[in-house]
């Protein structure tokens with residue numbers, strides 16, 4: 204076949220698959236050109252040029268754009284994201300970025316709003332990929348939160364507040380992902396088993412036995428073992444100042460040893476009801492310099508700030524992105540902080 208011969212060098216004909224769409228161009232009853240899609244990105248084109256049949260591999264150009272979106276919460280974050288033209292993936296990204304400061308499950312209010320500046324990739328005018336988010340604002344509880352994406356010299360991208368501090372906190376708010384709080388921090392309450400009045404110096408998360416328990420911050424295992432009413436318990440120490448306690452576990456993460464370092468989010472054990480517990484739950488404590496604090500309300504420290512040497516480049520980028528972001532949605536939303544002189 205002349206077609207097969209012409210394309211033998213570019214792509215052997217037995218690599219072609221039946222059922223793929225082809226496009227033909229016919230003039231004067233002769234085939235002038237034929238295009239065959241290899242995949243979404245590439246196609247093969249046979250063309251008759253000066254009586255000879257040639258075959259060439261083509262790549263569809265991928266075009267990148269930066270877009271803005273503005274959304275106001277009526278029912279849910281996802282509904283607002285959808286109305287604003289964000290994909291579910293991007294809305295999820297937005298929730299992750301601000302998840303350190305906003306409790307999207309419990310604290311989102313009607314009238315809260317967001318602005319997003321994000322990248323999309325297009326091919327033939329169709330959106331084929333989106334993200335990352337370059338900058339975003341989220342208004343919640345009378346406060347505007349900001350996140351600026353910044354890539355440092357080692358190529359790591361992260362999101363920063365206007366002051367150049369990572370939006371991430373040194374601690375996760377909750378050690379169990381999907382759970383219900385059944386008992387909060389209180390200086391006084393009746394213990395369900397001991398029946399005596401006792402302080403509850405932690406928070407209880409009800410979850411199924413075996414649910415993974417995450418280290419809420421980077422730290423070192425200080426204790427892993429059995430301890431009275433706590434049953435199986437893990438105690439972590441963080442930057443010498445903080446201690447977290449995870450009690451009533453059904454088991455420990457395999458290989459977890461005392462003295463070992465753990466990373467934020469790492470599974471250290473599993474929910475259970477060892478020790479004095481009425482049902483499967485995690486008892487979690489947060490201590491600052493040995494003193495018990497309410498893990499739900501304690502001011503959590505931010506993760507590391509941007510190193511000094513990046514500050515100038517960050518300021519420049521922040522200025523540029525905030526100005527762009529401000530073009531999304533109503534202009535009188537909230538006075539933007541002075542980008543050249545934040546707090």
Ligand SMILES: [Zn+2]
Pocket residue numbers: 386403405406407485486487
């Ligand atoms: Zn408890």
